[in-house]
Amino acid sequence: MQAELIDIRNHLIQHAPFDEMPEELVNELTTNIEISYVRAGTQITETGQISTRMYYVRSGAVEIFRRSGELYNRISEGEIFGQFGLLMRGQVRFPARALEDSLLYCVPKEIFHHLFENDENFADFVEIEDRSRLRSAVSRREKSNALMTSRVNRLISRETVSAPTTVRLQEAARIMTDQGVSALLLMDEECGATCDRERLVGIITDRDLRTRAVTEALPSETPISEIMTTGLITIRASSYVFEAMLTMLHNNVHHLPVIDGDEVRGVIALADIVRYESQSSLYLVSNIFHQQDVKALKKISRDVRDSFVRMVNEDANSHMIGSAMAGIGRSFTQRLLELGEEKLGPPPVPYCFMALGSMARDEQLVVTDQDNAMILSDSFVPEEHDAYFLELAKFVSDGLAECGYTYCTGDIMATNPKWRQPLKVWRSYFTDWIENPKAEALLNSNIFFDLDGIYGRTEFAEELKALISEKASNSQLFLSLMARNALNRTPPLGFFRTFVLEEDGKHQKTFNLKRRGTAPLSDLIRIHALACGSRAQNSFERLKGIGKTKLIMEDDLSNLRDALEFISIVRIRHQALTLEAGGEPDNNVRPEDLSPFERSHLKDAFQVVSNAQKFLRFRYNSQATRHV
Amino acid sequence: MSENDSLPDATKNLPWPEQYQALSKSAQAPVLKAFYEAGCVSEDTPISEVAMVALDFETTGLEADAHSIVSIGLVPFTLDAILLNQAKHWIVRPRLPLHQTSVTFHGITHADISDAPDLSDILEEVFASLNGRIPVVHFRHIERPFLNVALQYRLNEGIRFPLIDTMAIEAHLHPDRQPSFFKRLVGEKPISIRLADSRKRYGLPHYAAHNALVDAIATAELLQAQIQHHFGVQTPIGNLWL
Numbered sequence: 001m002q003a004e005l006i007d008i009r010n011h012l013i014q015h016a017p018f019d020e021m022p023e024e025l026v027n028e029l030t031t032n033i034e035i036s037y038v039r040a041g042t043q044i045t046e047t048g049q050i051s052t053r054m055y056y057v058r059s060g061a062v063e064i065f066r067r068s069g070e071l072y073n074r075i076s077e078g079e080i081f082g083q084f085g086l087l088m089r090g091q092v093r094f095p096a097r098a099l100e101d102s103l104l105y106c107v108p109k110e111i112f113h114h115l116f117e118n119d120e121n122f123a124d125f126v127e128i129e130d131r132s133r134l135r136s137a138v139s140r141r142e143k144s145n146a147l148m149t150s151r152v153n154r155l156i157s158r159e160t161v162s163a164p165t166t167v168r169l170q171e172a173a174r175i176m177t178d179q180g181v182s183a184l185l186l187m188d189e190e191c192g193a194t195c196d197r198e199r200l201v202g203i204i205t206d207r208d209l210r211t212r213a214v215t216e217a218l219p220s221e222t223p224i225s226e227i228m229t230t231g232l233i234t235i236r237a238s239s240y241v242f243e244a245m246l247t248m249l250h251n252n253v254h255h256l257p258v259i260d261g262d263e264v265r266g267v268i269a270l271a272d273i274v275r276y277e278s279q280s281s282l283y284l285v286s287n288i289f290h291q292q293d294v295k296a297l298k299k300i301s302r303d304v305r306d307s308f309v310r311m312v313n314e315d316a317n318s319h320m321i322g323s324a325m326a327g328i329g330r331s332f333t334q335r336l337l338e339l340g341e342e343k344l345g346p347p348p349v350p351y352c353f354m355a356l357g358s359m360a361r362d363e364q365l366v367v368t369d370q371d372n373a374m375i376l377s378d379s380f381v382p383e384e385h386d387a388y389f390l391e392l393a394k395f396v397s398d399g400l401a402e403c404g405y406t407y408c409t410g411d412i413m414a415t416n417p418k419w420r421q422p423l424k425v426w427r428s429y430f431t432d433w434i435e436n437p438k439a440e441a442l443l444n445s446n447i448f449f450d451l452d453g454i455y456g457r458t459e460f461a462e463e464l465k466a467l468i469s470e471k472a473s474n475s476q477l478f479l480s481l482m483a484r485n486a487l488n489r490t491p492p493l494g495f496f497r498t499f500v501l502e503e504d505g506k507h508q509k510t511f512n513l514k515r516r517g518t519a520p521l522s523d524l525i526r527i528h529a530l531a532c533g534s535r536a537q538n539s540f541e542r543l544k545g546i547g548k549t550k551l552i553m554e555d556d557l558s559n560l561r562d563a564l565e566f567i568s569i570v571r572i573r574h575q576a577l578t579l580e581a582g583g584e585p586d587n588n589v590r591p592e593d594l595s596p597f598e599r600s601h602l603k604d605a606f607q608v609v610s611n612a613q614k615f616l617r618f619r620y621n622s623q624a625t626r627h628v
Numbered sequence: 629m630s631e632n633d634s635l636p637d638a639t640k641n642l643p644w645p646e647q648y649q650a651l652s653k654s655a656q657a658p659v660l661k662a663f664y665e666a667g668c669v670s671e672d673t674p675i676s677e678v679a680m681v682a683l684d685f686e687t688t689g690l691e692a693d694a695h696s697i698v699s700i701g702l703v704p705f706t707l708d709a710i711l712l713n714q715a716k717h718w719i720v721r722p723r724l725p726l727h728q729t730s731v732t733f734h735g736i737t738h739a740d741i742s743d744a745p746d747l748s749d750i751l752e753e754v755f756a757s758l759n760g761r762i763p764v765v766h767f768r769h770i771e772r773p774f775l776n777v778a779l780q781y782r783l784n785e786g787i788r789f790p791l792i793d794t795m796a797i798e799a800h801l802h803p804d805r806q807p808s809f810f811k812r813l814v815g816e817k818p819i820s821i822r823l824a825d826s827r828k829r830y831g832l833p834h835y836a837a838h839n840a841l842v843d844a845i846a847t848a849e850l851l852q853a854q855i856q857h858h859f860g861v862q863t864p865i866g867n868l869w870l
Contacts, residue, residue: 002716002841004717007842031712033713034709034711034712035705035852037830037849037853038856039856042856058833059831101830101853103831103832103833
């Protein structure tokens with residue numbers, strides 16, 4: 001390359017995919033560029049034309065159209081177009097027209113193919129456009145984490161060890177010792193002639209033997225069916241290891257039977273997974289349950305942030321990190337409730353402790369406040385019982401604050417009498433929100449539509465989920481007011497795919513990845529989930545549910561999934577970097593703190609959010625109530 | 629226009645294609661013979677069909693008789709494509725000493741030129757890019773006279789060719805670029821037709837570096853923009869060349 005062409009090369013290498021291209025190839029590319037000036041309005045390529053070049057916009061802006069004539073994309077400085085026609089070895093697929101006077105760097109097709117064959121990153125980049133580009137960005141990250149690429153069946157190292165439910169306690173203990181296993185599966189053999197296969201009905205673990213049998217001094221002849229755990233949580237053999245980890249985290253179990261169709265393939269234990277993640281957040285969770293007072297809990301809560309940073313550095317995806325952080329938060333809450341009950345005595349009436357918002361969605365990060373509530377049994381008598389529950393709620397809330405989960409500024413906590421009510425009152429709350437909706441009131445109650453029972457009679461929370469799922473899908477007014485609220489926050493994308501920046505507290509030009517990114521996304525996903533009666537709380541799970549109803553096209557769903565994953569992971573990475581630098585994490589990022597790769601993909605992701613909001617507006621014919 | 633004292637006026641007044649034919653017979657130096665033999669398009673050829681070459685010299689000063697060429701940048705192009713794979717850049721040893729002032733201007737130092745070839749050593753390469761193409765420059769009083777003088781000195785014969793001057797086009801587009809006394813009073817600035825300022829008017833990017841090749845590329849881009857904005861691709865070359 002002529003040294004004098006360095007200006008041109010330097011422009012290229014500021015932009016993906018040229019930023020990661022080996023130097024010789026970039027030099028070769030630079031040397032072979034053909035420069036062309038086009039005036040605004042000029043048709044650069046037309047459908048059906050023979051493709052001879054890929055284009056790089058040096059200055060100006062270009063519009064890309066679908067064959068139908070519909071605007072497909074807007075390309076500005078540093079971006080490429082025309083690659084599809086070349087890949088199809090022939091004709092222009094998306095005609096292009098100059099929106100502004102533009103200077104284009106044209107890459108002749110021979111050079112394009114040369115780059116394609118010699119730079120894998122370039123090949124990946126051009127083969128997929130925008131949203132699919134976003135997808136490969138997401139999957140490329142995930143490929144590097146073994147938890148996300150290994151399947152559960154690889155963890156099964158031995159034949160299933162099982163026994164009939166009719167065995168006695170001592171016999172079960174002997175089998176476990178002989179076989180050297182920490183869990184024994186129990187099979188029902190009494191299904192008669194109708195089936196030829198045993199049915200898995202229960203599990204007994206080392207820990208169960210200690211806590212249930214030994215400490216209770218049960219006779220060795222006790223039928224195992226009396227102490228085994230039933231209502232088993234299992235995992236499919238084809239699941240990824242991280243899904244098994246999430247299942248363990250969410251349910252606080254350390255063994256998972258692995259199922260393949262109707263067949264039991266084996267059991268995987270916590271220790272099997274921990275091998276994949278040296279300093280697992282699962283350790284932290286089990287540690288939480290060993291702490292004996294608030295002071296001790298506070299002490300180990302310092303490990304939460306380390307655990308977060310570690311997962312980020314191990315390239316975990318946002319679903320994993322969000323679930324792990326929620327699992328940790330849930331465990332703190334559960335342990336505090338156990339300690340509270342030890343201190344105050346057993347509850348006078350049954351109750352359910354409920355997590356709301358990000359913890360309920362399994363999308364918690366390190367900067368989070370506590371959002372919780374209590375559903376009390378309908379036998380609750382305020383005069384007699386409320387003093388107990390107020391004290392328990394205060395104990396938990398203060399304890400959580402000690403452990404780094406700050407008090408909710410909106411007072412959505414079980415310490416607030418309004419959110420410490422019997423089930424029937426909760427039913428009337430939700431019925432009223434859904435059947436007599438008011439936009440302003442819904443802004444405040446939005447958070448209650450992400451709920452999860454985490455302690456006590458969790459079936460109370462399930463009842464509320466059932467009620468919501470039944471009523472919400474039938475109330476158009478409710479959905480359309482929710483949609484209106486969801487449109488209040490828009491992605492920070494300007495007309496020309498530039499970032500729209502706001503001034504943060506430190507007077508820096510930033511945009512907020514939560515308020516402008518993940519929050520509007522989870523808002524709109526929630527509405528579609530409510531509309532199709534899904535009971536899922538996690539946004540990714542909700543997307544799966546929405547997919548089953550065909551409410552949204554499969555392509556658009558994958559785009560939403562990728563956008564959510566990408567914005568979340570950038571937000572997470574930003575927080576982890578801040579933590580590692582000893583700072584206090586927040587959600588504001590400066591565009592210059594992002595890599596060109598992140599900038600480019602974030603724009604794609606925000607474009608997805610923006611399109612999804614347009615769809616929501618169209619579907620519910622709603623305008624934003626106000627702009628935030 | 630370059631001067632060739634021995635050339636009869638009849639030849640000088642011929643249309644360019646015929647003039648090239650005549651000159652190809654009278655020229656003695658093989659590079660010049662080949663240059664004229666490659667021919668010249670007729671004046672009614674649409675600009676979109678013309679092969680051009682953007683040309684830029686860095687020199688030790690502005691007077692062709694007193695100063696020398698220090699570097700040459702060129703890039704062949706058409707209205708459709710500026711071909712970087714045919715771009716060339718040479719540093720040449722000037723005949724006359726480098727003045728300190730021009731060193732600061734174009735950044736070429738004594739060390740750069742002490743090992744540089746003389747223009748005569750690279751003439752064949754330079755002409756390989758010029759043959760059959762219409763030169764395009766920004767400010768026509770540099771490249772053509774300097775090349776003419778340099779060839780006179782080395783080959784004992786000068787050179788004649790038509791060229792397009794992007795600065796002359798800007799001057800033509802902005803005849804009243806010096807605001808009246810009154811307009812200057814109210815703060816109106818004169819319109820600059822320098823290369824960088826002209827480019828700005830067409831939304832062309834700023835190039836940080838200044839060397840003969842970047843300026844040649846910048847000139848080619850400017851001509852593409854000028855044609856698109858003010859003339860149209862069917863404009864006969866005869867309306868543009870000087």
